[in-house]
Amino acid sequence: MSEKKSAVAEKAPVKKSSDNKPPVKNEKQARGSRDSARSSSSSGSASSLSDDQASSVNSFDSYTQQPQSYVPEENSKAKKTNSLRLVPTETVKSLQDMGISKNAPIPDVNAPTAQLNAIFPEEYTLETPTGLVPVATLHSIGRTNTSITRTRTRQMSRNSTGDDDDVGDVSGDGDDKNANEEPEIDPEIEFVTFVTGDPENPHNWNLTLRWVYTIILSTLVICVAYGSACITGGLGTVEKKYHVGQEVAILTCSLMVIGFSLGPLIWSPVSDLYGRRVAYFVSMGLYVIFNIPCAISPTIAGLCVCRFLCGVWSSSGLCLVGGSLADMFPTETRGRAIAFFAFAPYCGPVFGPLVNGFISVSTGRMDLIFWVNMAFAGGMWIIVAFIPETFAPVILKNRAARLRKETGNPKIMTEQEAQGMSISEMLKTCVVRPLYFAVTEPVLDMMCFYVCLIYSLLYAFFFAYPVIFGELHGYKDNLIGLMFIPILIGAIFALFTTSWCESQYIKVTLKRKPTPEDRLLGAMIGAPFAAIALWMLGATAEKHVIWVGQASSGLPFGFGMVLIYYSLNNYIIDCYAVYASSALATKVFLRSAGGAAFPLFTTQMYHRLKLHWASWLLAFISSAMIVLPFAFYKYGKTLRAKLSKKDYSADAM
Template sequence: MSDLESVNSFNSQDSTSTNSSSIDEQQQPQQYIPNTTTTTTTNGAQLKLTRTETVKTLQDLGVTRDAPVPDVNAPQTSARNTIFPEEYTMETTTGLVPVSTLQSLGRTATSITRTRTRQIERRSTSGFSTTSNSKGEEEEEEEEEEEEDTKEVPELDPEIEFVTFVTNDPANPHNWPLWIRWTYTILLSTLVICVAYGSACITGGLGTVQDQFHVGLEAAILSCSLMVIGFSLGPLIWSPVSDLYGRQVAYFFSMGLYVIFNIPCALAPNLGCLLACRFLCGVWSSSGLCLVGGSIADMFPSETRGKAIAFFAFCPYTGPVLGPVVNGFISVSTGRMDLIFWVNMAFAGVMWIISSAIPETYAPVILKRRAAKLRKETGNPKIMTEQEAQGISFNEMMKGCVLRPLKFSVTEPVLFATCFYVCLIYSLLYAFFFAYPVIFSEMYGYKDNFIGLMMLPILIGATFALAFTFWCESKYLALIKTRKPTPEDRLLGAKIGAPFAALGLWMLGATTYNHRMWVAPASSGIPFGFGMVLIYYSLNNYIIDCYVQYASSALATKVFLRSAGGAAFPLFTTQMYHKLGLHWASWLLAFICTAMIALPFGFSYYGQGLRHKLSKYDYSIDAVDD
């Protein structure tokens, strides 16, 4: 018997060893190495026998032949079908799960692909096909998709042992004290505010850019739009870095670069240098937008993460509001463009230090580090995570980060419509930054400092919405206790918030007639801010549940479309208000926003049928539970 065979075949020990293991595990599980014992073979070789999980212990933990869909934060591998997706969320007694034991349970690459085939067959017979193609084209596309999804994956070496968290493991972010998890949630949410603030900081002092470089307003506006465009491209870098090396590494390098590139923004000798550096600032800082939601989800189990994610939904839409509020006063009192960027750099620098100091939360990376330690201490090279065993394919990673999001944007009408609504709300927020200067400057003669203060009602409305999301989350949790959840259950917040967002725009248009009542147009920001956060919070959860099997790709589609809209609207908002007039420009946006109210209500009542008719395959939580 080889050394590795001895290690993998040993699944029991005497009571003394077991008790010792239990004590070690309870006292210092983060340093816990599965209990070993030494034995001597006939040829005198010393063997270390390592205790691992058995078929019975895994069954007691709820492991069955059918592998569940991986968690939203599970890493990508070269193989589409992983045999042990529970590795990153499950705690075991020994911390090691042999592949041979999983195979004894029926977890093999062949069985997983067969399960996938049955799912595809059920979807095909249920009519999940595109309505625009002919029958022959549909069958051809289905065969191609089935061939891709059911492609045989080589069986894993049965001697490999997967690493898991041990019972009550303090290294598992889910086990951190609740107050620590909420502290990190608030700090990471502040990081999102910092990044979003940076995108709009210059909107409080566009006049300083015009005076510094002797350019028109349209050229100055590009300093805002280009950073927002950078938000859509940055995730192509930071998402793979996070998957490979962890959140902490991604935050350290990305926010560090963001801090550095604020220096040439402040000292830019010409407009070209400013615009190039602002674009790069968007690319570097985008980690704060694309990774923080994952970091928060790392710390909370799926059934309790809703309230924490609500904070994340609040921040991308309130951070930009602080930009004109703060920098309007800097612009008026000093007239210095560089000071705006020095303040932004200081804020970013503080958040760089804080985000880099937060411990690693990404379970796959935590377990990879543990596996490396165990390989060194036990001498067993076949202790690893499934991500390491399956390999990390660059092509699969790029497919998930780039190709699949682009494909979803043109082949998934439900996703496109939902992302369009998110894009519209985000774009309208940036439109406010350029509509308010026209309204309050031309009607009331306000300078940038008081124009910035007019943004505060948006922040007030968003704060009300944050509190209201807790009620929405409690209603959802009560609902799923009585029946099986559906993605449409997530739309409650959007149904409540959609009319408020439209109401804010109607109010803005109606109150710009009377220049003596400045409080009236300013107060329109309260219902808009309230509806804006509720819509984003609700639709973000809806996208995850509709595309749970490819949630990261679906959310990447949302980020790309949202950033594109946020970058485009500032380029024409000022001209639109001048050409159409103050009230009709607001009313045009109000008409569009009112028409979009039908989306959450329509999806709530007809969403499941529409997903089945308009989508080629069902990627939702419904299909997962079938």
């Protein structure tokens, strides 16, 4: 055959075979025997192989019909002679034919976040005919730890002035000194990939099934977001049960949102090590359990602590679902799936006051609010448990373990296993680098500030509406909750618009190489609507104006809110493609901080500034932010070059 083959010895001692070769006595001789087998198979000559070995080679003729058959099944004769079995692996030519070159691409978003300087980042997205890629072959192409590190350092530092050594230590880029000291990966290791048409590859799953999973996971996000705002429909029940003021009752909402910002520090590493499925199952299970003390806590302190922990546990639904969707859809088609993800975290909180306002008015029971939340979370916990693992590194890691057992070759593994998972690198990826970006990247800060503003305004509505509709019109919590329906309607319209924006982006990619600024179309459409909504809310905040006037402001807000988040989320990913997970972690932290802070002063702001000017103050801020997506669309590349310390976009690589 033309394919390179690696010889794998049986566990039993190797006796003298029919080709009169001496027995293998030690590791050095075993390596030589394997090299000999490789040489024989690559030259296409089977004359030096035993009959059993030749039979094994011929058994690979049916490989294309059996893509999962990495290793031919042993026949009884092979067991008697303990001869070497030949496993096909990729050659330099086959990899080059698939487009593999010396220059390593940026890892896809579904790559392990804490893996440094990967020499084979295509491992988790590429499908190969054999499913095994030797490190020695990658070295022959030019992929080495040292060369990758040096290349990335030069590219990342090209537009930078100043001392890069210190920056490399924090951002994880590396430097020449560290690169020279970095050891090479054992060339005898063989990396596992998906095979052509692999049914275990989530990208190959049935399209309908993938969309079913997308809807389920988006519902999970709605469930988590709903839990954060569920108590806003019955703050009076908290005040009555614990004899506290409104400010303390509001903490039960804010503390869970704060938990959203800290939870990813736990669930992102868990996902990298054990997979999305384990992270969802464990975290949602804890979330369900901790709703019990929320319902029966005898003190307000206990309720606040448990609400914070509920935010930490449930945050996996916010920080991992986007990755799960990326696992199932390739880059070219994942935009529409991500649009559902953009819709869910902003609409989920709206159901909180909508549903629980009726529970509060009809029963007056705070505990029932949490029992309903627990039932919703428990149902999603059970449903999500049936979704198979989507994280490619974990799928391939499990496959590598099976292959090691079947072949007896301990050097079949993924690159994640070969490099190991450094605790320090995990901390750098999950904690240090996001904070570093928050301090050194003005472009990211501006985008995150806009996302934070929109998210904060959503939570501000939960406490502005009770003032407007409760104090002005005398409505109770159940009718106040109904006023949020226009926000949902506007968000649904935005969902259809995001699909159109995605089709426009695809047209751009067919004409030319896209830039991160091409992602800003949705934000440019949505930005004016968010400001219009607040101007409407302030202008109609009069007792003689029918309630429809104030409630209708939710339509443009819901529309603009989803479009802005969808667009800026994609823009951040494209601008910081090299460290997309860290940039998104910065966004999540700042967004959650704003969402937790705004409820604490919104009611007082509306009382002090009155209904008109409180809304108009927010409208002025939102109007000033309209210019942001338009300015970056026109001058984004120049601004990124001047304001950013380095270019982290795909173009930099």
